[in-house]
Amino acid sequence: MVVDFHDQETLIDQTIEKILVAGSPPAIRAVNALDKKLASEVVDGLLKYNFIEQASIRDELSEELAVATTSFSPSKTQWLTDSFSPTTKIYQTLLRPPGDAEFKPGAMILKINMDSALASFYDRSLMIFWSGLVRIFFLSFLLFILFHLVQTKPLKNLAMQFRAVEIGDGGKLSVPESHKNSELGLLANSANGFISKVEQLVFDQAEIEAALTQSEQRLLKLIDQVPQLILAQDANGKTLFANNAFAKFYNTSTENLL
Numbered sequence: 001m002v003v004d005f006h007d008q009e010t011l012i013d014q015t016i017e018k019i020l021v022a023g024s025p026p027a028i029r030a031v032n033a034l035d036k037k038l039a040s041e042v043v044d045g046l047l048k049y050n051f052i053e054q055a056s057i058r059d060e061l062s063e064e065l066a067v068a069t070t071s072f073s074p075s076k077t078q079w080l081t082d083s084f085s086p087t088t089k090i091y092q093t094l095l096r097p098p099g100d101a102e103f104k105p106g107a108m109i110l111k112i113n114m115d116s117a118l119a120s121f122y123d124r125s126l127m128i129f130w131s132g133l134v135r136i137f138f139l140s141f142l143l144f145i146l147f148h149l150v151q152t153k154p155l156k157n158l159a160m161q162f163r164a165v166e167i168g169d170g171g172k173l174s175v176p177e178s179h180k181n182s183e184l185g186l187l188a189n190s191a192n193g194f195i196s197k198v199e200q201l202v203f204d205q206a207e208i209e210a211a212l213t214q215s216e217q218r219l220l221k222l223i224d225q226v227p228q229l230i231l232a233q234d235a236n237g238k239t240l241f242a243n244n245a246f247a248k249f250y251n252t253s254t255e256n257l258l
Contacts, residue, residue: 004121004125005084005121008118008120008121009085012051012112012114012117012118016091016110016112017091019046019049019052019110020091020093020108020110021093023042023045023046023108024093024095024108026038026041026042027039027042027057027095027106027108028095028096028097028106030042030057030065030066031057031058031059031060031065031095031105031106032097034059034065035065036065036066039057039065039066040066040068042055042057042066042108043055043056043057043066043067043068044068046068046110047068047069047070050116051112051113051114051116051117051119052070052110052111052112052113053069053070053071053072053088053111053112053113053116054067054068054069054070054109054110054111055067055068055108055109055110055111056068056108056109057095057106057107057108057109058106058107058108058109059106060103060104060105060106062107065106072113072115072116074115075115075116075119077115077118077119077122078115080122081114081115081118085114085118086114087113087114087115088111088112088113088114089111089112089114090109090110090111090112091109091110091112092107092108092109092110093107093108094106094107095107095108151184154175154176154179154184155184155187158173158175158184158187158188158191161173161174162191165195167195167198167199167202168199168202168203171195172192172195173188173191173192173195174188175188220241223241223243224243224244225244226243226245227245228243228245229243229245229246229249230242230243230245230246231243231246231257239257239258240258241258242254242257242258
């Protein structure tokens with residue numbers, strides 16, 4: 001924006017220079033003839049440019065032949081103009097007839113309202129700002145949609161697959177082919193590894209419990225076969241186990257003893 005502002009200042013200088021060149025011939029005639037009416041017509045015509053605040057023509061003795069002034073109400077951008085440039089800027093050109101170097105020149109002076117002169121620059125900057133804001137919003141929305149399609153939706157599907165997994169049924173998580181080597185694919189592989197370890201732990205636990213049950217059944221069968229009387233009770237005197245020899249000794253069954 002700073003670079004564009006300096007370019008705008010250069011453009012204003014060039015525009016004012018062209019205005020001074022175009023207005024010089026009638027202004028020179030007015031000075032040579034001390035024609036105040038012509039001088040007034042020149043300065044009044046210069047005020048038709050909406051950024052010229054004051055225009056004046058002076059003779060060779062610096063006496064004013066004509067001056068015209070217009071007023072400018074402070075605009076919403078005045079504070080911005082004051083922070084970048086002076087409120088007004090003075091431009092001047094000497095009024096000397098061509099080929100008459102001995103002639104003492106008069107002068108045409110323009111006072112420019114910089115806030116008005118920079119109005120087109122502010123309008124263009126505002127348009128660039130809003131178009132940039134709209135472009136950023138559009139790109140953000142587009143990125144959001146892409147992120148949802150590329151990441152969020154597959155991640156949601158992966159979470160739903162994980163929730164539906166039943167340990168022991170051999171189910172595995174899967175991702176689209178395009179995500180096989182991405183972070184999503186790594187997450188699916190890690191989850192599948194975790195599921196496999198859990199399934200292995202469950203399988204090992206089931207084997208241990210089955211082996212323990214078999215060992216317990218063999219032990220009970222062995223105890224039932226010995227001739228000694230065997231009775232097991234807890235601390236409260238509740239019978240936990242009695243073998244066949246104990247039941248026969250008391251002429252009852254093991255079920256009645258429990």
